[in-house]
Each structure stands twice: as C-alpha cells, then as structure tokens.
Amino acid sequence: MNSSPLSGPVMSGPSSITDVARRAGVSIATVSRSLRGLPNVSPVTRTRVLRAAAELDYVVSPAASRLASRRTGTIGVVVPFARRWFFSQVLGAVAAVLREAGMDLLLYDLADRVGREEFFDRLPLRRRVDGVLVISLGLTSAEAKVLRELGVPAAIVGVRTPWLPCVRIDDVEGSAKAVRHLVNLGHQRIGMLSSGLEDPTRSGTPTDRRTGYRKALREAGLAHDPTLEHLGAWGPDGGAEAMADLLALPDPPTAVFAESDEMAVGAMRTLRRAGLRVPDDVSVVGFDDHEIAGLVDLTTVRQPVAEQGEHAAILLLDAVANGPSEVPSEIVLPTRLIVRSSSTPPRIRTRWPGPAEGLPTPRAHER
Amino acid sequence: MNSSPLSGPVMSGPSSITDVARRAGVSIATVSRSLRGLPNVSPVTRTRVLRAAAELDYVVSPAASRLASRRTGTIGVVVPFARRWFFSQVLGAVAAVLREAGMDLLLYDLADRVGREEFFDRLPLRRRVDGVLVISLGLTSAEAKVLRELGVPAAIVGVRTPWLPCVRIDDVEGSAKAVRHLVNLGHQRIGMLSSGLEDPTRSGTPTDRRTGYRKALREAGLAHDPTLEHLGAWGPDGGAEAMADLLALPDPPTAVFAESDEMAVGAMRTLRRAGLRVPDDVSVVGFDDHEIAGLVDLTTVRQPVAEQGEHAAILLLDAVANGPSEVPSEIVLPTRLIVRSSSTPPRIRTRWPGPAEGLPTPRAHER
DNA sequence: TGCGGTCATGAAAACGCTTGCTGCATTCCT
DNA sequence: AGGAATGCAGCAAGCGTTTTCATGACCGCA
Numbered sequence: 001m002n003s004s005p006l007s008g009p010v011m012s013g014p015s016s017i018t019d020v021a022r023r024a025g026v027s028i029a030t031v032s033r034s035l036r037g038l039p040n041v042s043p044v045t046r047t048r049v050l051r052a053a054a055e056l057d058y059v060v061s062p063a064a065s066r067l068a069s070r071r072t073g074t075i076g077v078v079v080p081f082a083r084r085w086f087f088s089q090v091l092g093a094v095a096a097v098l099r100e101a102g103m104d105l106l107l108y109d110l111a112d113r114v115g116r117e118e119f120f121d122r123l124p125l126r127r128r129v130d131g132v133l134v135i136s137l138g139l140t141s142a143e144a145k146v147l148r149e150l151g152v153p154a155a156i157v158g159v160r161t162p163w164l165p166c167v168r169i170d171d172v173e174g175s176a177k178a179v180r181h182l183v184n185l186g187h188q189r190i191g192m193l194s195s196g197l198e199d200p201t202r203s204g205t206p207t208d209r210r211t212g213y214r215k216a217l218r219e220a221g222l223a224h225d226p227t228l229e230h231l232g233a234w235g236p237d238g239g240a241e242a243m244a245d246l247l248a249l250p251d252p253p254t255a256v257f258a259e260s261d262e263m264a265v266g267a268m269r270t271l272r273r274a275g276l277r278v279p280d281d282v283s284v285v286g287f288d289d290h291e292i293a294g295l296v297d298l299t300t301v302r303q304p305v306a307e308q309g310e311h312a313a314i315l316l317l318d319a320v321a322n323g324p325s326e327v328p329s330e331i332v333l334p335t336r337l338i339v340r341s342s343s344t345p346p347r348i349r350t351r352w353p354g355p356a357e358g359l360p361t362p363r364a365h366e367r
Numbered sequence: 368m369n370s371s372p373l374s375g376p377v378m379s380g381p382s383s384i385t386d387v388a389r390r391a392g393v394s395i396a397t398v399s400r401s402l403r404g405l406p407n408v409s410p411v412t413r414t415r416v417l418r419a420a421a422e423l424d425y426v427v428s429p430a431a432s433r434l435a436s437r438r439t440g441t442i443g444v445v446v447p448f449a450r451r452w453f454f455s456q457v458l459g460a461v462a463a464v465l466r467e468a469g470m471d472l473l474l475y476d477l478a479d480r481v482g483r484e485e486f487f488d489r490l491p492l493r494r495r496v497d498g499v500l501v502i503s504l505g506l507t508s509a510e511a512k513v514l515r516e517l518g519v520p521a522a523i524v525g526v527r528t529p530w531l532p533c534v535r536i537d538d539v540e541g542s543a544k545a546v547r548h549l550v551n552l553g554h555q556r557i558g559m560l561s562s563g564l565e566d567p568t569r570s571g572t573p574t575d576r577r578t579g580y581r582k583a584l585r586e587a588g589l590a591h592d593p594t595l596e597h598l599g600a601w602g603p604d605g606g607a608e609a610m611a612d613l614l615a616l617p618d619p620p621t622a623v624f625a626e627s628d629e630m631a632v633g634a635m636r637t638l639r640r641a642g643l644r645v646p647d648d649v650s651v652v653g654f655d656d657h658e659i660a661g662l663v664d665l666t667t668v669r670q671p672v673a674e675q676g677e678h679a680a681i682l683l684l685d686a687v688a689n690g691p692s693e694v695p696s697e698i699v700l701p702t703r704l705i706v707r708s709s710s711t712p713p714r715i716r717t718r719w720p721g722p723a724e725g726l727p728t729p730r731a732h733e734r
Numbered sequence: 735t736g737c738g739g740t741c742a743t744g745a746a747a748a749c750g751c752t753t754g755c756t757g758c759a760t761t762c763c764t
Numbered sequence: 765a766g767g768a769a770t771g772c773a774g775c776a777a778g779c780g781t782t783t784t785c786a787t788g789a790c791c792g793c794a
Contacts, residue, residue, distance in 0.1 A: 014494060016750055027774045032752060040772060059493045063433035064750035067779045072430070077474075082462055083673075088455035095449055095476035104495070105474045107444075109462040126426045127381060128471070236662055265662045292659050295603055295632045306450075383780055394744045399782060407742060431780030434749045 015056040024052035035060065062104075074104040075316065076129035078119070080137045082109040085290055086305060090135050090157055093309030101317050103130075110137070120146050131320040133157070133312055134164070138204050153319035157312045159204045165319065165328040167312040171205055174301045174335035175212025175257065176219075178285045181299070181337055182255045183220040185345045187283065190217065191228040191253035193242040193263045195235075209259045209287060228253055232263065239266030247274060254346040255283035261290035261300055268296060268342070279344040289338055299343040302336045382423040391419035402427065429471075441471040442683065443496035445486070447504045449476040452629075452657055453672060457502050457524055460676030468684050470497075477504070487513050498687040500524070500679055501531070505571050520686035524679045526571045532686065532695040534679040536670045538572055541702035542579025542624065543586075545652045545668045548704055549622045550587040553712045554650065557584065558595040558620035560609040560630045562602075576626045576654060595620055599630065606633030614641060621713040622650035628657035628667055635663060635709070646711040656705055666710040669703045 021028040026045060034041050034049035041049075052058075066072050075098055079087045091107075098105045106129055110116040120143050125132060129152060136158035139147065144161055147154055155165045182190050192213045195206050210229065217224050230245045232238030239258055243266065246252055258264035264286030268278055278284050286293055289302035311331050319325065388395040393412060400408050401416035408416075419425075433439050442465055446454045458474075465472045473496055477483040487510050492499060496519060503525035506514070511528055514521055522532040549557050559580045562573050577596065584591050597612045599605030606625055610633065613619055625631035631653030635645055645651050653660055656669035678698050686692065 018750080028751080029753080029775080030773055033773090036752090042772060045772080059490075061434070061750050062495050063430050063439070064779090065752075066430035067428070067434050067781085068750075068752040070752090070779070081459070083456050083459035085452070085455075088452075088458075089450050091455075091474075092448070092450035092476055092478065095474060096478060096482075099476070099482065107458075107462060107472045107474045109459055109466070111459065111463060115463075115466065123426075128429050269662060269664070292662065295636060295659065296663065297636070385780080395781080396745080396783080397743060400743090403782090409742060412742075428780050431749090432782075434751080435780075435782040437749075437782090 014061075015058050017058075017060070019056055020049065020053045020058050023056060024049045072104075072128055072130050073102070074106050074129045075313075075320070076106045076108060076125040076132045077135065078108045078110065078125075078132060078137060079135045080110050080116075082107070082111070086288065087135055089305040090309035090312075093306035094133060094135075094313045097310050097313035097317070103317070123150065125150060131155075131316045133316050134161075135309070135312075136205075153316060153324045155312045155316040155319065157308050160330070163328060165312075165315050165325075165330065167308045167315065167331045167333065169303045169308070169333050169335050171208035172212040172215060174287060174303065175209040175259075176216040177212075177335065177337045178257050178287060178299075178301045179213050179216035180220070181339070182257065182283060182285060182343065183216065183222065185255070185283065185343060187253075187255040187346050188222060189225070189228065189251065189253040189255070190222070191230065191246045191256040193239050193246075193256055193258040193267055194229060194231055195233065195238055195259050195263065196231040206259055213257055232266075234260075235262045236266030236269070239263030240270045241266075243267035243270040244274075247271075247276075253282070255285070255343065258284065258286045261286035261288045261293045261298060264298055264300070264342075265292055265296060268298070278342050280347060283343040283346070285343050293338070293340070297341040299340045300338050302338045304333045304335075307333055381428075382425050384425070384427070386423055387416065387420050387425050390423060391416045439471075439495055439497050440469070441473050441496045442680075442687070443473045443475060443492040443499045444502065445475045445477065445492075445499060445504060446502045447477050447483075449474070449478070453655065454502055456672040457676035457679075460673035461500060461502075461680045464677050464680035464684070468680075470684070490517065492517060498522075498683045500683050501528075502676070502679075503572075520683060520691045522679045522683040522686065524675050527697070530695060532679075532682050532692075532697065534675045534682065534698045534700065536675070536700050536702050538575035539579040539582060541654060541668045541670065542576040542626075543583040544579075544702065544704045545624050545654060545666075546580050546583035547587070548666070548706070549624065549650060549652060549710065550583065550589065552622070552650065552710060554620075554622040555589060555713070556592070556595065556618065556620040556622070557589070558597065558613045558623040560606050560613075560623055560625040560634055561596060561598055562600065562605055562626050562630065563598040573626055580624055599633075601627075602629045603633030603636070606630030607637045608633075610634035610637040611641075614638075614643075620649070622652070622710065625651065625653045628653035628655045628660045628665060631665055631667070631709075632659055632663060635665070645709050647714060650710040650713070652710050660705070660707070664708040666707045667705050669705050671700045671702075674700055 017028045017031050021031045024031065026049060030041060030045060031049050034046045035053060062073065077091065077094055079091060081087055082091065095105055108119060108124070110119055123146065131152050132147065132150060132154040134154060134156040138159050139161055141162070144163060148163060158168050160166050160168060179190060192210065194210050214224055227249060228246065230242040232242030239262065242263070243256065246256065247270070256267060258267055264284050268284055271278055271282055276282055284298065286298050286300040289300050293300045315329060315331070384395045384398050388398045391398065393416060397408060397412060398416050401413045402420060429440065444458065444461055446458060448454055449458065462472055475486060475491070477486055490513065498519050499514065499517060499521040501521065501523040505526050506528055508529070511530060515530060522534070525535050527533050527535060546557060559577065561577050581591055594616060595613065597609040599609030606629065609630070610623065613623065614637070623634060625634055631651050635651055638645055638649055643649055651665065653665050653667040656667050660667045682696060682698070
C-alpha cells in the first residue's frame with residue numbers, strides 16, 4: 001500500500017515543524033519555542049501548538065536541531081571493556097541518569113589495544129557529543145590532553161586524573177580496611193594477590209591497593225615480607241596462579257588479601273583444588289563486592305559502584321549545562337568492609353597439609 | 368590565550384567543508400565526494416582534498432550530514448538491563464561490530480518497568496537511528512508493532528519474535544543436553560530450578576528450558592515428577608530458595624538442573640550451607656556458561672553469547688544497507704555441554720543427612 | 735571535422751531546525 | 765495622557781552537509 005509515488009501527498013514521511021506550524025496557525029519559530037518550553041509564548045498559543053504537535057505525532061529532527069543549535073544532546077561514554085562487571089554496573093547507572101536528563105548515550109567500548117589507540121587517534125567523538133564520561137580508564141597524559149582538546153566537558157570514574165573532575169573511592173584506605181580486618185582476626189602472615197600493571201585499564205588501582213596493604217601491615221607493626229606479595233594477571237586466573245605461588249612458599253600465609261574479588265575467587269579455586277579449606281586453612285578477603293563475592297561467601301570491601309557512575313554523570317551534566325567549574329571537583333565515596341565467611345582467625349597450625357593432587361605447579365618452579 | 372574576540376579570525380571553531388574546499392581550490396561538492404570516496408573524482412583532485420582536510424584537521428559535522436542525507440549512521444541498541452552479565456557480553460560484541468562498521472551506538476537501557484513503558488510510549492529512537500537491535504527482550508505484540516512502526520530495520524537477540532530477524536540458541540535442546548548428561552550419569556530423580564515468568568526480560572527462555580527438561584526426561588523413560596520442578600525468582604537467590612524447597616522434599620533429587628548458572632550457583636550455596644557437598648551429595652548443572660560457572664566448577668551448557676550479538680549486528684547492518692530481506696532470517700547457534708566437577712554419578716545413598724544448621728527454612732513451611 | 739558519450743566539476747536547492755532582531759499591542763508609571 | 769517597559773509572534777538568516785542537475789572538457793570514432 002502506498003508504494004506508488006502517484007498515491008498523492010498522503011504518506012509523506014514524518015511531519016516537520018512546518019506542518020505543526022501550519023496546523024497550529026503560527027510560525028515555526030513559535031512552534032520551536034513552545035515545544036521547548038521557552039518563555040515568551042502565551043499559554044493559549046502553547047497549548048494550541050502542543051496539541052497540533054501531538055495530533056501530528058510530531059518529533060523534532062535531532063539532526064536539524066543539532067545543526068541549528070550547535071548542541072548535540074549527547075554524552076559520550078567511554079569504557080575500557082563493556083563486558084566486565086564493574087564497567088557494566090557503572091554504565092547501567094550512567095545510562096539511567098542520562099535517560100532521566102534526556103541525553104543520548106553514545107557508547108565507545110575500547111575493548112582492546114587497537115580500539116584504544118584508534119579512539120585517541122581519530123577521536124570519533126569529535127563534533128558529536130556535548131560531554132565525555134570516561135569510566136575507569138587510566139589515561140596517559142597524552143590521552144588526557146587529547147581529551148581536553150575535544151573542547152567539551154569531561155569527567156572520569158575511578159582514577160584520579162589531572163584536569164578531570166573525578167568520582168572514585170579511596171583504594172588505599174579500602175585495602176587497609178581489609179588487611180586490618182585480617183590483622184584483628186589474629187593473622188600475622190598475610191599475603192597479597194596483586195595484578196601488577198598488566199591491565200592498562202585500571203592503572204593506579206593496583207598500586208593503590210598494594211599501598212593500602214603495606215600501610216595496614218606497618219600500622220599493625222607487622223613486618224612487610226615481600227615474598228608474600230605476589231603478582232598475577234588480572235582476573236581469576238591471575239589470582240589462581242598467584243595463590244599457587246604463595247602456597248609453594250616454605251611458610252605460606254594464613255590469610256590473603258586479593259586486589260579484586262575476581263582474583264580472590266581464583267585464589268579460592270586454587271585452594272579448593274589443593275585440598276585446603278577456606279577459611280579454615282586460609283582466610284581470603286577480596287575487594288569490590290563483585291556479585292560473585294556474595295555467592296561464594298567472600299569477605300570483601302564493598303565499593304559503591306553504581307553510585308560512582310551516578311555521581312560522575314551528574315557532575316558531567318552540570319558541567320555541560322553550566323560550563324566546567326574552575327577547579328575540577330573530586331568526589332571520594334566511602335568503602336565498607338563486608339564480612340562473610342571466608343575470613344576467620346588463624347588456626348593453630350599443627351601440620352601443614354602437603355600439596356594435594358590438583359594443586360597447580362607453582363610458577364616459581366617453572367622459571 | 369586567544370580569549371578575546373578581538374584576536375582576529377584565528378580560532379574560529381572547527382573548520383567546515385567550506386574551508387577545506389577553499390584550501391583545496393575546489394567546490395564543496397567535490398570535497399564531499401572526495402571525502403566519502405564517491406566515484407567521479409579524479410585521483411589528483413581527491414588527494415588534494417584529502418590533504419587539505421588533514422591539514423585543517425577537518426571532521427564532517429554529523430548533524431549537517433545527517434540532516435542532508437537523511438541517514439543517521441547510528442544503531443539503537445536496546446537492552447533490558449545493561450548491568451547483567453548476559454547483556455553486557457552481547458553489548459560488548461555488538462559494540463565491536465558497530466565500531467568496525469563505523470556506526471554510532473546509541474544505548475537504551477530499559478532497566479526497570481517504567482523505563483520500558485516510557486521507551487515504547489515515547490519511542491525516543493524515532494528519527495535518530497537507522498536500525499534497532501533488541502537484546503533478549505521478550506516483546507509483547509504491541510511492543511513489536513510499535514517497533515515496526517519506527518520504520519527502520521530491526522533485529523533481536525535471544526527470543527523468537529514475529530517479524531524480526533533473530534539470532535538465538537535452541538533452549539529446548541540445550542536443556543535437554545544438560546538433563547541427558549545427568550541421566551547418563553545414572554540419576555533418576557532430577558530436579559529443575561526454574562524462574563517462572565517473573566522476569567519479563569527473558570520471556571520464552573524459562574518456558575523453553577523447562578520444556579527441554581521434560582523432553583529429556585520423557586525420552587529417558589523417566590517419570591516427570593512435578594514436585595521436582597521448582598520455581599524461584601530469577602537469579603541466585605531464586606535458585607537458593609528453590610533448592611531449599613527441593614531439599615525439603617521427603618525424597619529429594621540426587622541432581623538438579625538449573626535454568627541458569629546464576630540459579631545454579633544460588634542452589635550450590637544452599638547446598639553448601641546445608642552441609643551437603645556438590646557433587647558428592649547432589650549434582651548440579653547450570654545453563655549459559657556464565658563466567659561464574661568456571662569459577663565454581665559448575666557443569667553447564669554453554670551458549671555462544673558474544674557470537675549472538677555479532678551475528679545480530681551483522682544481520683542488522685545488512686538490512687540497514689540493503690533493505691530488509693523479505694522473510695526475516697533466523698540464526699540458531701549451537702550450544703555445548705561443558706562438563707566440570709559439579710556433576711557425578713549418584714552415590715548409593717545410605718543415609719540422607721538431616722537438615723543441617725544453616726539450611727534455609729523451606730518456603731513450603733512458610734505458606 | 736563533427737557528434738554522441740563519458741567524466742570531472744560546480745551551482746544551487748534542499749534538509750528541518752534555532753535564534754537574533756523587529757514590530758506591534760498591551761500594560762505600567764508618573 | 766503620553767512615553768517607557770514588557771510580552772508575544774513572525775521574519776529571515778544561518779547551521780554544514782548531500783545530492784540533483786547542468787556545464788564543459790575531453791575522447792574515440794566514423
């Protein structure tokens with residue numbers, strides 16, 4: 001139906017502001033003002049316009065509107081890896097705030113090194129957003145500079161960055177909380193599973209969390225034994241490997257603090273496969289309160305994830321609306337220790353069980 | 368610097384196509400054609416234009432381009448809940464394909480009932496996308512109709528929907544695989560943890576997976592005992608509750624199949640707290656191969672998650688480029704049983720351990 | 735040499751809004 | 765009552781592209 005151009009002017013695509021103007025008997029300028037709630041329109045005119053628009057099922061053309069107004073009504077959200085738990089949580093929260101504000105959300109998932117390079121190289125955001133929200137991406141200063149040159153307000157979640165308003169947590173203090181908890185339980189040998197700098201997407205965080213670990217040990221008057229600090233790749237597998245390393249020590253720790261819940265869970269798997277029990281043989285504490293933590297009863301440090309996204313989005317929207325504030329704001333949200341059943345006082349150890357079958361060969365041996 | 372309007376015409380905002388045209392000594396029409404790789408431009412002219420554009424650091428104005436071309440270069444992606452694992456995985460995959468294709472990704476996270484209603488009510492996608500990708504959203508026919516009226520191609524991941532090209536898995540067959548696995552291990556009493564229809568975002572799936580469960584039982588010549596089929600809310604807590612119900616039966620199952628890994632993990636928690644061991648006392652099999660499955664050594668049915676997103680995106684891009692195909696395509700991707708250590712042959716049961724402390728009160732008692 | 739054809743280019747008309755400016759009526763003061 | 769505000773609308777100039785159509789230049793061929 002209506003496939004022939006001969007069928008007349010009936011189906012002529014979506015109606016434009018001109019149609020509304022004609023129908024309401026006013027100029028298009030007045031329609032524009034009415035629709036956007038600007039002043040200087042009499043109530044009666046406005047209602048007439050609104051009705052006409054509704055009757056025609058009119059929707060403004062974003063393209064035309066943007067071209068004319070030089071505003072995009074869009075926020076670019078840059079995530080290092082949309083598939084990971086943390087980022088998807090933040091993204092969800094950001095999406096909610098932006099929707100509320102009537103802003104479009106243009107998503108950029110860097111995902112891999114090439115994506116990242118291409119992003120900062122070509123700056124695909126240019127001319128298409130009013131603001132940029134960066135989620136937990138450790139930016140090199142060059143990258144930060146490029147971002148600034150975009151010429152629109154920006155904000156960042158999770159990592160302190162020069163020039164950028166930032167919403168984050170205190171990783172040092174959070175880690176210290178976790179370690180203090182273990183100390184208070186009576187542990188003396190506390191290991192740490194940490195993810196070096198291998199993950200460029202969280203830079204800063206690993207270091208901070210390690211710092212918190214050392215700080216808490218120091219405060220407790222415990223010696224910092226470097227052999228108890230083990231690096232692994234990011235994620236469960238890294239945690240599993242690092243844990244295996246620790247187990248291979250002559251005098252393994254009675255408790256470990258993992259940089260992230262993911263690593264903690266990996267560590268728990270190693271322990272399980274080694275025939276060791278959590279927390280009876282080894283206490284484990286994680287960080288983040290990833291959804292998985294509750295499922296495996298992991299003691300952890302909760303950080304407000306969605307809230308960070310919300311705050312950042314609000315911050316950014318404000319900057320977009322009112323211009324960036326002179327001094328970039330910084331919001332630090334609180335963390336909280338969540339005690340579950342993966343941590344308990346150390347057992348008086350009578351005999352350390354020998355390596356059980358299934359225990360991964362410690363990497364140390366491979367070198 | 369350059370803050371005064373008196374400082375001359377130097378910093379005059381981003382350069383426009385006119386600037387490029389002037390610099391290259393051609394008309395803007397030629398610039399447009401050159402930049403977009405259209406034919407009918409001599410190689411020498413094209414390079415000249417390209418160089419001028421590069422020198423001026425020129426980027427086309429999407430707004431102007433869209434207005435003139437009546438194309439948006441944008442795909443709207445609708446997810447019911449960006450924060451959940453499955454959706455974030457698909458989203459990541461879709462993002463990658465769209466980026467590759469140079470399409471913008473406009474994200475709509477429905478997240479809650481109000482978001483959903485508002486979405487289908489106001490259709491915020493109107494006039495701003497060239498295509499819509501719906502991720503695992505069970506659409507009412509009214510909603511599907513609304514979508515069609517958007518007038519742009521659409522595709523959907525995960526749930527068969529009239530009129531929409533669809534990429535999905537065979538849930539019935541997948542579930543049957545899981546149950547057959549348990550049957551082959553020798554289990555006779557196999558429970559199922561299922562999430563009724565409480566989650567409007569996955570409609571279809573729960574039913575299909577239950578169907579597969581029954582089908583496999585029937586094929587194996589096992590009686591279908593309705594008391595072994597228990598409903599719970601979506602997610603780990605639902606699984607935990609449903610599992611508690613099953614444990615309260617006079618003759619509990621020796622194995623359970625959970626509709627999703629999330630429910631399976633919840634069930635495992637219930638078992639653990641009840642002092643029962645997986646798989647020694649009860650075998651558990653999940654569905655999805657959620658990242659958590661590997662971490663808790665859960666046997667499950669893997670579905671290709673990212674691949675579904677990729678295929679759907681490609682499908683959609685094709686429809687956008689070449690017009691929708693007459694008969695909406697349907698791609699069904701294969702599932703695969705992943706055997707881990709949560710399933711094992713049933714033990715010759717000498718004595719069923721009584722309810723241990725920590726076992727949640729079965730809901731049946733509460734009613 | 736002349737003629738239909740192909741090719742590269744330019745002129746100009748959209749595309750559908752926003753917004754500064756202008757022009758009237760009204761209303762408000764003194 | 766006269767002039768100054770004030771409120772409401774319309775005019776028209778953009779906003780920066782894409783795309784149709786027209787115009788020559790050039791080519792091969794008879």
